[in-house]
Amino acid sequence: MESPDMLNAEATLWSQIFSFLKSMTLKCAIEIGIPNAIHNHGQPMTLYELHDALSLPINNxxxxxxxxxxLTHVGxxxxxxxxxxxxxxxxxxxxxxxxxxxxxxxxxxSSFVLxxxxxxxxxxxxxxxxxxxxDKLExxxxxxxxxxxxxxxQSPEFNTLFSNAMASDSSFLSDFIIKHGNVFQGISSLVDVGGGSGSVSMAIAKAFPDIQCTVLDLPHVVSHLPDDGLVKFVSGDMFCYIPPVDAIFLKWILHDWADEDCIKILQRCKEAIPPRDAGGKVIIVDxxxxxxxSTTYRESQLLFDMMMMTVCPGGKERDEDEWWNMFKEAGxxxxxxIANLGVRSIIEVYP
Structure with a gap:
């Protein structure tokens, strides 16, 4: 290998090694409040203006x-x-x-990033x-x-951190999901399985008042949430039972689980909905x-697949063939x- 090629390879290797510091710099920016400071200032800020606004020690x-x-280098x-x-x-x-x-x-x-x-x-x-x-522990x-x-x-602090992250993602994505309103046409009742604090369900209920929305999640997630009349919260286990309904909504749920677990969840979904000619379906956002x-979308999908490998037993991002194999296995x-949600898509699945 020629010397310039070796030096280019070294530079690329360094970029790969230290890429985690891009993420840590982003985390730092949010923690000390740089985006909020510029937003609140109403116009671009100099280093000195930012330093004063953030109340940082002078030597920093x-x-x-x-x-x-x-931060400017990474855009x-x-x-x-x-x-x-x-x-x-x-x-x-x-x-x-x-x-x-x-x-x-x-x-x-910001909650999702942190x-x-x-x-x-x-x-x-x-x-x-x-x-x-x-082949033992994850x-x-x-x-x-x-x-x-x-x-x-076990940890209320971590549960809050995780729940806030999922809620922020749901709030961000809900407007884009609602734009595909034809997905919800003809539905009178919907269960948001694993819907957490109900951000997406509330958006659906507001956009489509004729749809009765219910969030099904584990007791420690929903037991403290008030029933405001817009969305009903029910404690339960999606592996055991899902209440009868026209449509099931699964946002960012199935990628958390191995194929055999997803098939069980999908089977519970199929048991809960009517036949296709009666409007029954499962709406998946994943x-x-x-x-x-897009190269950016593709890389984000692959990076999040690595994320799932590190946090969820059997969790993964799937290609179309993998999805279809699970759907068939579940009946x-x-x-x-509908591939119009950036990194994610809407998948309608019919009994």
Whole structure:
């Protein structure tokens, strides 16, 4: 190998090695409040303005500049020369950083980011090699001595962190799901299985008042949630029983489980809904690997597949053939994929 090729290979290797620091820099930006500060300021900010607004120690101004340099490099912020100056730079929000601004009546993904980059999840990824060398424990169990779902039941703090992350994702995605309103046409009742705090169900109920929406989830998830008349919350186990309904809604549920577990869940779904000619169906929101041509979407699907390998026993992202094989095994006759949710898709499955 020629010297330039070797040096390019080394640079690429370094980029791969240290890519985790892009994520940690993003986490830092949200924790110290950079996106919120620029948003609240109403216009781009200089390093000095940001330093003052964030109330950071004076000796951390050079470190803040280094953080901002990385954030602009990865596209989280934009940077330009300040008008009328030769050296001063101003930093502004981009579409990515606008996703994590915390403001009233707006969906923010900051809770999702902070949860996914919490050490609870990061620690699990350190055991990937150990997991592949043996066939007993999963990576999350290696890291924490219990499964993800056991930890949510044991630790109120982690349960809140995880629930807030899922709720923020649901709030963000609900508007895009509602735009595909034809999916919900002709439905009078719907059960949101594993729907958590009910963010998506509430959006569906508001957009389609004729649909009676129920959230089914584990007791520690829904027992404290009030019944506001818009959405009903029911404690239960999706592996055992799902209340009879026109349609079942499964958002980001099946990718948490191995194929045999998904088939059990789908069988419970099939038992709960009427035949297709009576309007029965299952509506799934999940990734279909390879269904989109965008390189960014594809990489995000593959990265989240690695995430599932580290946190959920048997959890994975599936391609279309893998989905169809499970649907057939569970007794369903056909399906339709609507690939218009970015990384994820809507899949209608018919009995």
């Amino acid at each position: 101004k050079p470190n803040l500049r280094r953080i901002l340099r990385m 989280f912020l934009s940077v330009r020369q300040n008008t009328g100056t030769d050296t001063e730079l101003v930093y502004d929000l981009t579409p990515i950083s606008r996703l994590v601004i915390n403001k009233p009546n707006s969906s923010s993904l 949860a996914m980059l919490d050490f609870t999840f990061v620690k699990s990824s350190l055991h990937l090699g150990d997991r592949l060398k043996q 990576t999350f169990e290696m890291a924490h001595g219990c499964t993800l779902w056991e930890l949510t039941g 990734a279909v690997v390879g269904s989109v041509s 369903f006759s056909s399906y339709r994929i």
